Amino acid sequence: MVVINFFRVVFIAGVLSGVVSQDSFAGSNQQFHLDIPTINQEIEIDGDFNESVWQQAAQVRLKYETSPGENIAAPVNTYAKVFASKTSLYFAFIAHDPSPENIRVNLRDRDKSWGDDMVGIKLDTFNNARLAYQFFINAYGVQSDSIENELTGQESDAWDGIWYSKGKLTEQGYQVEIQLPLRLFNFDDSHPLQTWGIELIRFYPRNETHRLSTHQIDRNVSCQLCQLxxxxxLAGATQGKDLQITPSFVADQSNQRDIAPTGPWQDDTNIEAGVDLRWGITPTTLLNATINPDFSQVEADAGQLDINNTFALFFPEKRAFFLDNKDYFDTQLDLLHTRNIGSPDYGLKLTSKTDDHTFAMLAANDIQSQFLVPGNLSSDIAVINEQSHNVATRYRFDPSKQFSIGGLVTLKQANDYHNYLASVDVKYQPTKQDTFTAQYAHSQTEYPDNFFNQFCGRDDCSYDLDDCEIGDCAxxxxxLRTKKDGEFDDKMFNIAYQHERRSWYVSTNYESIGSDFRADLGFIDKVDLTKFVFGGGYIWYPENNFFSRIELGGDWDITHSQxxxxxxxxxxxxxxxEGGLQSYIATGIIQRERVGRRHNSSIIHIDDNTTMFEETLGWLYTNFTPIGSVKLELDMYLGDDIDFANNRPASVNMFNPGVEWKITESLVLDLSHRYQTLDVDNGRLFTANLSDIRLNWQLTLNSFIRLSSVYTRIERNPDLYQYQNPDKLYQDLGNELLYGYKLNPQSVFYVGYSDAFVANDDIDSLTQHEKTYFMKLSYAWLL
Structure with a gap:
């Protein structure tokens, strides 16, 4: 009842704020204004500005440095020209540099050129401070694009649009020419003239990375999109037909074998065709459909160590079908994580925005049912080998620039299994410094009979559970979380407040998640808890100092079971x-008390069934660029930990150095290594190493060769394990060699090879057990 009353009060306040101040907090003429002429002439995007139409374009100068300098005069001159046709926006940037030989520019794959000299465009096509498209281009024309979501405070570079750019170095610096087809955008074409939020940006990386802009940015305002x-x-702007059809053809041959003992290779050849449809029904409504999609991962996930960890690992979404307009589904809580839809035969997605209303719907099947089984001390992935149907629907109402209210419904269903979830969320910004967010969700779930058996390591664990001491049974x-009879339901809610000013901030958050709450289409890996957090910090901006920004902060939190x-x-x-050498350094200390494993694992209770451990842990993270071609990174922590396998205190050391070396303008080596040890009273329990090596050779703007290798080595002392008898040595190695040609993000050709090796106490050395040859061809027809 308290939660319902809170939502009612915030909703009324939000609506009233919209009546009082309908136009506050969005892009405004006072910040910066640009009149874009419409000239019905198309041009060739070649990096030169020799067409006469550029003489009629609007021109603007990027006059301000917004970081690290605070709205001071830009150190270099940058000019931009803009005009529109009925179907495209055109931009030309002229970036002067007093020392052109110091320009940092590399041939890279899309979204990989951060750290280079680049110019960019930020556009809020509804000018409502909710979402903004971002486009950045380096001096060779390499593209990076992303979506900035003010509702969640996140930026995602996973979105890839089809647009065009060329760049070239000049004696005075560099210049870039850009075409943004209007089919990229959602916008309301019912207006005879458009008014969009806009910012033009230049990144000028030298000793520090200088951010230059068309206008000043007030650090005393917490909202970024409000300051466009x-x-x-764009008189008479139209998307045209906005129809994209992308057929694809995929072929692969997989070879696998048993290796303990070594058996013969088993071959499996697979050839499939599919098609994707992207149709802009109106400038504000987009339909995506896919039949027999290829959802193979062309780029391998970053290596992660899964050791002395009781919760499931998170892997980000990378598949284009799910990423297009993904932000329309986002809420403060991660209630939709589409990697839970592993291998669909079909998918359909509809997204639309009209005036203050935003709607999104997603439906797809999956050849199996995969989801997370959460807990308060552990979580794991569950699989039901039956086809599932998956649906998500989102609606959001924005009655004012300060207030949003929305709802999300998800469904995951198979034979004898279902999970239904309904959620409502609000965001309210009564001032430029204050933000309230709240979300409530309710779920209803049913598992198949004997579903819990897959977690006990036996065919049947329905025997008497009494006196099941740690390590004595499965x-x-x-x-315990999955041994359910019939349907069960529960709720969760989250309430947060944040006050941000130029030099200080405070925040607080309260979250409650019921023991039977499930979000099987999302990534909620902890349930049966309540958590309260309070924190804050202070920020300094020193002048004429090596460090241009210093922040001191902290927080306190406490977590209970239900x-x-x-x-x-x-x-x-x-x-x-933050400061010179493009450096970022963060360090801190954590003092905490937390429980380990349950002593009697057949009982869900915490009190008198766990041990409370005291820990002091120090951590450090830093990255910096000592020279333009080398970026160094280090992540480390050391101190007290818990040996979860044996439920006792331990000490941990973790070092994770990394280097990005731009060997030439087109050849880049990314190398990281994670070294982790865990020591207990009687010695070292384990030593774990993970090496991730990626070499990328960008042959042209459109083609590349990439080699990646991820190697894991874990050495354990079995004598120190009380309840298990693990292998003394475990190793695995995964390799991938890939050639790719990208005409655009959807028109691609890939051919490659991958393999996997493993070794343990039964296998003396790394032995190959899997290899795959694969090819993919797709082409986006723009109609």
Missing amino acids: GTASG INERV NNERLEQETEMFIEF
Whole structure:
């Protein structure tokens, strides 16, 4: 009842704020204004500005440095020209440099050129401070694009649009020419003239990365999209047909074999065709459909160590069908994580925005049912080998620039299994410094009979669960969380407040997740808890100093089970520095108390069934660029930890150095290595190493060769394990060699080879057990 009343009060306040101040907090003429002329002439995007139409374009100068300098005069001159046709926006940037030989530019794959000299465009096509398209281009014309979502405070570069750019170095610096087809955007074409939020940007990386802009940015305002300028024009703008059909053809041959003992290779050849449809029904409504899609991962996920970890690992979404207009589904909580739809035969997505209303719908099947089984001390992935149907629907109402209210419904269903979820969320910004967010969700779930058996390691674990001491039986938290009769339901809610000013901030958050709450289409890996967090910090901006920004902050949090049993209490202090050599340094100390494993794993209770451990942990993260071609990175922590396998105190050391070396303008080596040890009273329990090597040779703007290799080595001392008898040595190695040609993000040709090796106590050395040859061809027809 308290939650319902809170939502009612915030909703009324939000509507009233819209009546009082309908136009506050969005892009405004006072920030910056640009009148874009419409000239019905198309041009060739070649990096030169020799067409006469550029003489009629609007021109603007990027006069301000917004970071690290605070709205000071830009150190270099940058000019932009803009005009529109009925179907495209055109931009030309002229970036002067007093020392052109210091320009940082490389041939890279899309979205990989960060750190280079580049110019960019930010556009909010509804000028409502909710979403903005971002386009950045380096001096060779390499593209990076992303979506900035003010509702969640996140930026995602996973979105890839089809647009055109060329860049070239000049004696005075560099210049870039850009065409943005209007089919890229959602916008309301019912207006005779458009008014969009806009910012033009240049990144000028030298000792520090200078951010230059068309207008000033107020650090005393927490909202970023609220500070855009405006662009008016685009008379008679239209998307045209906005129909894209992308057929694809995929072929692969997989070879696998058993290796303990070594058996013969088993071959499997697969040839499939599919098609994707992207149709802009109107400028504000987009339909995506896919039949027999190829959802293979062309780029391997980054290596992760899954050791002394009781919760499931998170992997980001990379597949184009799910990423297009993904932001329309986003809420403050991760209730839709589409990697839970592993291998669909078909998919359909409809997204639309009209005035203050935003709607999104997604439907897809999956050849199996995969989802997360959460807990308060552990979580794991579950699989039901039956086809599932998956649906998500999102609606959001924005009655004012300060207030949003929305709802999300998800469904995941198979034979004898279902998970239904309904959620409502609000965001309210009564001032430029204050932000309230709240979200409530309710779920209803049913598991198949004997579903829990897949977590106990036996064919049947329905025997008597009494006196099941740690390590003595196969019962664990996942068994207890899934041993359900019939339907069960529960709720979760989250309330947060944040106050941000130029030099200080405070925030607080309260979250409650019921023990039977499930979000099987999302990524909620913890349930049966309540958590309260309070934190804040202070920020300095030194002048004429190596460090241009210093932040000192911290927070305190406490977590209980739904039965009010304490799970964790933590205090953290940290300090951050940003400055010369494009450096970022952050370090802190954590003091906490938290519980380990359950002593009797057949009982869900915490009190008198766990041990509370005290920990002090120090951490450090830094990255910097000592020279233009080398970026160094280090992530490390050391101190107290818990040996979860044996439920006892331990000490941990983790070092994760990395280097990005731009060997030439087109050849880049990315190397990282993670070294982690865990020591207990009687010695070293394990030593784990993970090496991730990626070599990318960008042959042209459109083609590349990439080699990646991920190697894991874990050495354990079995004598120190009380309840298990693990291998003394485990190793695995995965390799991939790929050639790719990208005409655009959807018109691609890939051919490659991947393999996998493994070794353990039964296999003396790394032995190949899997190899795959694959090819993909797709072409986007723009109609």
